[in-house]
Amino acid sequence: MSEAELLARHRAVLPQWLALYYDEPIEIVRAQGRRVTDAEGNTYLDFFAGILTNAIGYDIAEISDAIRAQLDTGVLHTSTLYLIRRQVELAERIAELSGIPDAKVFFTNSGTEANETALMLATQYRRSNQVLALRNSYHGRAFGTIGITGNRGWAASSLSPVKVSYVHGGYRYRDPFGSLPDADYIKACTDDLRDVLQTTTAGDVAALIAEPIQGVGGFNVPPDGLFAAFKEVLDSYGILLISDEVQTGWGRTGEHFWGIQAHGVTPDAMTFAKGLGNGLAIGGVVARGDLMDCLTANSISTFGGNPVATAGAKATLDYLLDRDLQGNAEKLGHHLIAGLRDLGERYDIIGDVRGKGLMIGVELVESGGKDPSPPNAAALLEETKARGLLVGKGGLHGNVLRLAPPMTLTSEEADEALEILEASVAEVAR
Known part of the structure; x- marks a missing residue:
């Protein structure tokens, strides 16, 4: 069954107010580390982690073993x-x-x-x-x-x-x-x-x-x-x-x-x-x-x-x-925020970059001003997905990208995300 068919079934039996991301919503069927794979076989670097819930990432042996040990008791x-x-x-x-x-x-x-x-x-x-x-x-x-x-x-x-x-x-x-x-x-x-x-x-x-x-x-x-x-x-x-x-x-x-x-x-x-x-x-x-x-x-x-x-x-x-994942969040958070603020200096559709650790917001505005731009945020959500990165969206006006990857994120993955975000922002700004 395709994701399009699943979407039709979803809309038939679940509430209209149950929000879904993307013009073509995805079903995540496999995951490991900080990456998830959808039903169509596309793999993404996950920078929203189930709304900050998969804090350690996916398929972590120590956590799975603890759950299995409890299941084994019946x-x-x-x-x-x-x-x-x-x-x-x-x-x-x-x-x-x-x-x-x-x-x-x-x-x-x-x-x-x-x-x-x-x-x-x-x-x-x-x-x-x-x-x-x-x-x-x-x-x-x-x-x-x-x-x-x-x-x-x-x-x-x-x-x-x-x-x-x-x-x-x-x-x-x-x-x-x-x-x-x-x-x-x-x-x-x-x-x-x-x-x-x-x-x-x-x-x-x-x-x-x-x-x-x-x-x-x-x-x-x-x-x-x-x-x-x-x-x-x-x-x-x-x-x-x-x-x-x-x-x-x-x-x-x-x-x-x-x-x-x-x-x-x-x-x-x-x-x-x-x-x-x-x-x-x-x-x-x-x-x-x-x-x-x-x-x-x-x-x-x-x-x-x-x-x-x-x-x-x-x-x-x-x-x-x-594993001092708090320390890892602090180190990579500084790196990501610095990279995103540099991006904000070059593209005026970024009004604000804020956050601490691996909890970062990027507020999208209309070019040349401070008016909130939900369309720019929605377009950026689609562009990052197309390039293999999943991010979140929120804010009072629906114009803020929310970045919150698993706290096991690596430096290489942080750089990969910054490259995708730069290409995506450039496309939306263009």
Whole structure:
């Protein structure tokens, strides 16, 4: 069956709003290392990694062996009503790595579910349904997380179980304060936070939830120290800080293991998912013990922290720590960003290059200005695919290329990607 036939079947039985990349969508049927092969036999260098999920790459023996060993026991599932050894071991490791005092961990199946859990904990702990979020944020596609998503393109409903107020600081490139120097920008955003608290809330806000680097929003990077300044204000009100590390966790930003560490603060809770399972469905929350234990009703997770997912996640975490993939992300991230900024100097359809580690955004604009250009981004997506490179796309206007290859990327593969991107940008600009 051809990919075209599969596409017709897909459109017949799956929702219209389930997005697909490319004019001619592909089916990935094989993969190894950092490369994937589609059903037509075309091989690509993967620079989006299942939306940052295949953090280690494909066909990694140590991870596959851990999964097979669990499968060989015959126990694929038990539920959290029973002890799960790998779940306990993984929770111990994450609690230690979090830096959160007296940390406890709850496992879920996705980042959306992790953020839903964090919202439930924070609102229960503070006895308030008021939440602060950043403009242009994205935290998931469930009822509560859509309510705190500050990006109209991903907010499918105006209804919400929480009352949300949005603050500046997420999308500096198009922020009204964006032209200010770092210190002045931080002060302007912090002053805005104070004003929002005084004018749009009753004061007893439950939490501020923030992505240290906005993911779906276009890999937007605030200046280091922004959330430290925010936390001083939050602490004066007793408001919790939740760091959404679904995309920034596990060393992907290079300089730190968690994205929030760039700001010199320890949050009250962090949510995680994606790269931890290297393709397996797993997410979770790590939080202060008193916050995690605040629920007064029964609660379980049928599939969260199941034996297969936690066995694979433990092997993934061991692999990336043992091989210092965080250091590799930092080194190759600097190389890629430098190459892309050089490209931006030569082609004016590139408005901004930003990111940390292997989490890089390239914002496409109309030639000669700053107006967002979704057509240029869409054309570049097609051009890179035609040359054997898969990249992502996002941003408030759908005009940002998102580059997030597996953290096992090599220098040779980074150079290969830069060559493809240069040829593709040149073609789109022409």
